[in-house]
Amino acid sequence: MDKPTFELEGVEYNYEDGTQALQGVSLGIERGKKVAFLGSNGAGKSTLFLHLNGILRPFRGRILFRGQEVRYARKELARLRAKVGIVFQNPDRQVVIGHVWEDVSFGPMNLGLSPPEVEARVEEALNITGLWDLRDKAVHLLSYGQKKRVALAGVLAMKPEVMILDEPTASLDPGQVHALLELLERLHRQGIQIVLSTHDVDFAYAWADWVVIMHAGRVLAEGLPKDVFSDTDILKRVSLTKPVLWRVWEELNKAGLYDGGPPRTVEELSALIARAAADRRPTFG
Template sequence: MAALLEAEAVSFTYPDGTRALQNVTLSIPEGKKIAVLGPNGAGKSTLFLHFNGILRPQEGWIYFAGARISYSHTALQQLRQQVGIVFQDPDSMLFAASVRQEISFGPLNLGLSKEEVLARVEAAMAATGVKDLGDKPTHFLSYGQKKRVAIASVLAMEPRVIIFDEPTAYLDPRSTREVMALLETISRKGTTIILSTHDVDIAYTWADYIYVLAAGQVIGAGTPAEVFRDAPLLEAADLARPWLLDVYEDLKNKGWLPLEAPVPKSRDELLALIPYRSRSRLAI
């Protein structure tokens, strides 16, 4: 599948001397769900800021849709219409007086007709479950509501790629499930999604492909099963193994699953592998 976003030998150092990225090369296929994992300071957020031109590589190149990114004002405006970022802290994104004004801001700046802007705003509000908040001041929203409005403001731009930096950080379990369900809905419509997360269980069950960063370098990549069954890689990146894989390996070791049993991607897939007579003895 053709790459929509690419980093080629990208390096970047902040003015204080922090080496954030070192010769990073990776490829994001269109329409896929990509997780970028790694400890704090690994370079994940810095990489994301390169993907939509907020930061410019000091070495190397970023490509979008096969073309090297240009950093002229017009080219960056066009890029940011296609590559949206939802930052970890929604307060860093929200500035308008009301929810509807916030979500309208991006489409209005595209020069669209009022009818098209209204249609996009209504669709984005409906998709994110904030339609009843349209006239509410953004500073009166709960943290979870602010997250949804921030996502809606990017959705209304109808980008081809949406990048989520720690989308479930500080959310309760219910809100986390709702946000991940929303990301799944967005993905099914063909939008390419990239996210960073410290939640290995989310990364394992959700992603099609994973990149692992540490100290500004890509130290591993592969399918979720490949990445999370690579013990040296997990140790190098200070990552835990998802509970689903731990249970799967334990059941195989106890003889409750055949050695050739496929690696499950979800709780339901794991339960389906267990012989019926054995399920009543398990508490998963």
Template sequence: MSESALVALREVSFSYEDGPPVLSGLDFEVRRGRTLALLGRNGSGKTTLMRLLSGGLRPDTGELTLRGRPVAYDRRGLTRLRTTVQLVVQDPDDQLFAASVAQDVSFGPLNLGLPDAEVRVRVDEALAALDIGHLADRPTHLLSYGQRKRTAIAGAVAMRPEVLVLDEPTAGLDPDGRERLLATLGGLCEGGTTVVMATHDVDLALLWADDAALLTPDGVRTGPAATMLARTGLLHRAGLRLPWGVAVARLLRARGLPTAATAPRTPEELAALFVPGTEPEAPSRGAGEAYGRE
């Protein structure tokens, strides 16, 4: 395990009651300052892995470590973990329960026993970070789906975690909502939060993530996103396809047409290969590295 790992699973196995193993002998780590996309087919164990990271599930064997120290599953140990790692589930309706947005976002800080003044500061900061300050008094049942997503994330951000784990955060959002959310996540990353995102969208992972972790029946493989998402055999074992940018780059090379050192991640980056003077937009997060094939 890397010394820079904030939170890590070491030789972890887990199965649900009377069920087959979901994860077996898994090693997984989240490194400070690296955006990480977690990918795999349905049933591969992504949600289980995220709940193990956040302390919602306890491994059958192996251990969860925080800054290199094993996590104790008592009140003190779990409080220490949850002030560092926060999980936001895919469906915001599974997470929101208070009458108003501000009340919902304040729940976590209040449970920490913080003074009211500190709770108000954290709530205001979280609402501002997610660009929903104007919704503070809005009843949660009157929010749009995208607003509910942002409110659920704000509730986690109010805990000021070092690691924010998001389960399919862009699912169900329209293109504008997705771009706004990615911009928000970029701001959180720049502010020092390490973000882990589970997604089925290989194009989004290539665009956004520094690293990609692919769950396969053989375990998990992690590395630079542009490298991992160009490994055809590994993607196949994970039930995924090539990102369109990698596929396009390979086609261009096969036809003897110009390519860049990295696969294009956006239409603008593709256009820049052929139209002199075209400036591609900077992606929301993540820098591509050399691409190849397994």
């Protein structure tokens, strides 16, 4: 049996101002699962993510990556970060070089790869993220959403095994969120494990295999989306609403129009409603 991608055992972390950002977090992230972290600002999601590729080091506890404890010597961190890429919430923290091509090529060049290999990786990453036509454009002229894609392309060019995305849907319009969902599905099919945080419960419900809710530096709940989003008390405690599809499903159940399980997508809901309507259609003979 494969080792979990990450195992956190009693992880604690305090910031310099005394803020206790993580309080004894113990958590396993199974290999291959799409995982979404939810929680209010200050819940500890971003701090936890910064531990997963060694940017931060726990005050107490330990972190294992695929069964091996994370070590913090420079060479070992470099090996970890080559496998675990992180995309920050604010792309301006990550997108730093003048033009798109230059920025995306920065990481692969620092791996010491040959120029042809760097070029191939950058070209592939720009095509995957839909940025090829912007490859020669100055980064400061890009929109916020385009900068987020440049940051994503820069991580993809490193060929990671795991991608961690902190609030990837923040400040994106619905069309951009839909495009991001399609991109993440494509990366997942290519074998890249995706772990992300979001405030968007509809996005998390439709996309994730496993949902983790954090509150005040602790893991408050985790499980399958259908189990986590059925827990009204937990959702109220962290000021989260149920996904829209879940609420529609509840109303259809109350009206006796549909008695199946909760659908994950609009397409699934439409198909199930159509099937229920056909079952109730009168026949004549």
